Amino acid sequence: MTQQHAPTxxxxxxxxxxxxxxxxxxxxxxxxxxxxPHEEWGRNADWLAPEHWDPAGDLAVMALQAWVLRSEGRTxxxxxxxxxxxxRPSTPGFDRWQSELLPALxxxxxxPDDVDIVINTHLHVDHVSGNTVLRDGEWVPAFPRxxxxxxxxxxxxxxxxxESGAGLQADDRLIYDDSIRPVHxxxxxxxxxxxxxxxxxxxxxxxxxxxxxxxxxxxxxxxxRAVFAGDVIHSPLQVLHPHCSSTACLDHQQAxxxxxxxxxxxxxxxxxxxxxxFAGAGAVEVRRVDGELRLGRWATGD
Numbered sequence: 001m002t003q004q005h006a007p008t009x010x011x012x013x014x015x016x017x018x019x020x021x022x023x024x025x026x027x028x029x030x031x032x033x034x035x036x037p038h039e040e041w042g043r044n045a046d047w048l049a050p051e052h053w054d055p056a057g058d059l060a061v062m063a064l065q066a067w068v069l070r071s072e073g074r075t076x077x078x079x080x081x082x083x084x085x086x087x088r089p090s091t092p093g094f095d096r097w098q099s100e101l102l103p104a105l106x107x108x109x110x111x112p113d114d115v116d117i118v119i120n121t122h123l124h125v126d127h128v129s130g131n132t133v134l135r136d137g138e139w140v141p142a143f144p145r146x147x148x149x150x151x152x153x154x155x156x157x158x159x160x161x162x163e164s165g166a167g168l169q170a171d172d173r174l175i176y177d178d179s180i181r182p183v184h185x186x187x188x189x190x191x192x193x194x195x196x197x198x199x200x201x202x203x204x205x206x207x208x209x210x211x212x213x214x215x216x217x218x219x220x221x222x223x224x225r226a227v228f229a230g231d232v233i234h235s236p237l238q239v240l241h242p243h244c245s246s247t248a249c250l251d252h253q254q255a256x257x258x259x260x261x262x263x264x265x266x267x268x269x270x271x272x273x274x275x276x277x278f279a280g281a282g283a284v285e286v287r288r289v290d291g292e293l294r295l296g297r298w299a300t301g302d
Contacts, residue, residue, distance in 0.1 A: 009299060011272065012221020014201050015070040019104045021081050023063035023279045025054040032060045035244030036237060044237060047295075051280030052236055060235055063279040064126055066101055067228060068108070071221075072199045074116040078217060078228050079276055080130025080142070086178055088125060090170035101130050102142065115143040117198065121230030121276065122214040123154040124248075125171060128179045139178045141186050148183045149204065151213030152191040155180065164212045166250055207232050207262060209255025210248065216262060218271070226272040226283075232259050233275050239263060239286060239295050263293055272299060 008017045026032075029041050041053055052061050067078040082088075082097040089095060102112065120128050131148065132139040141148070156163035158176045183189045190196075193213070196204040201221040207214050210231045217228040232255070233239070234246045242260040249255040266273050266286040274283040285296030 007300075011219055011224035011226055012201065013071065014219055014221050014224075016226075016274075017068040017070075017108060018282050019066045019068055019101060019108075020282075021064040021066070021100045021104070023065070024061060025057055025059035026062040027060050029053060029058055029060045032246055032248075033235060033238065033241075033244055034247065036241045040237060040241070044240070048237065052278070061279045062234070062277040063282065065276070065282065066130070067274065068105070068110065069202070069219075071201045074199070075110060075114050076117040076119065076198070076202070077115055077143070077146075078119045079121055079127040079230070080118060082126055083129030083132065083142075083179065085134050086129050087174060088129075088171050091125065094125070097129075099130055102133075112143050113145050115146045118143055118146045118148045119198075119204065119217060120148065120150055120154075121216065121228070122151060122211040123158045123176070123180060124211065124231065125175050125179075127230070127276065128175065131179045132182050139182045141183050141188055144186075144188075146188060148189045149196060149198070150180065150183070150189050150191050151206070151211075151215050152193040153206070153208070154211050154213030155191055157212045166212070207258045209245070209251050209253075209258040211250055214255075214258075224272075225269050226274055227262060227266055229262055229273060229275040231276055232262050233273070234277055236278060236284060236295055239273075239284075239293050242293060267293060274299075 030038050049055050054061055064081050066081055069076040081101050082094050082099050084099045085096050133142045158172055194206055203218050204215050207216045219226040242263050243256045245252040245255040263286055267288045272283050273286050281298035283299035287294050287296040
């Protein structure tokens with residue numbers, strides 16, 4: 001399903017627009033999050049279904065989406081999704097995917113040349129493939145004036161040297177060559193590690209586990225707080241079970257530690273949690289109730 005209307009809300013001085021490329025039943029719930037007892041999905045069906053769980057197929061419902069931020073006069077895109085026309089033979093459902101990101105940006109008045117910064121929270125296929133477009137048989141940056149912020153540890157892991165020594169998936173080299181290398185070759189990439197101040201409202205921080213360089217983007221503007229959590233968390237059910245990692249996480253133990261820390265801080269500092277793949281409203285408050293983490297109100301756009 002493609003979302004034609006892009007909801008917008010404002011936190012402090014930052015305007016946030018959610019651009020959904022696709023959302024729907026995606027993967028078997030037990031296969032995605034094997035550490036969560038299967039009965040937990042049914043026990044929480046009153047709020048999980050239908051936006052986050054499809055009971056009929058027992059499938060986790062997820063979204064492919066980008067978050068567009070307007071901060072200090074600049075246009076910033078957080079993650080670029082699956083892109084268009086990229087060969088992805090190991091994921092047939094997304095092989096030569098026809099992304100709606102660029103048309104959707106156009107509908108809200110953003111041309112490729114208008115984008116100032118692209119943030120890749122990590123370098124998995126569904127977060128970087130929209131970095132580039134095919135032009136005259138060559139992959140070139142989709143946003144030719146943008147600074148692409150690339151986690152250095154992920155670049156080292158997915159790049160040709162595979163410096164982490166950890167395993168690569170079937171398409172990882174292909175993804176790097178068509179979606180990361182062209183950005184480097186164009187001189188548009190800025191590798192970073194640890195933390196990186198984007199502007200007075202936004203700061204990137206390392207959040208390892210899902211990948212070596214996995215990161216989050218924190219927003220602090222006025223009294224408002226948010227954390228764009230990338231793939232630190234895949235399902236809202238993990239708020240109740242923060243120690244359970246997805247099968248897509250490279251280091252399950254480190255991912256669980258990172259996730260718990262992110263959620264604890266979100267609850268303590270009243271940060272709006274904005275992950276990469278939550279369907280439904282896409283963003284939610286996290287609260288500590290009777291000593292346990294719980295979901296609060298979901299965000300609403302105009």
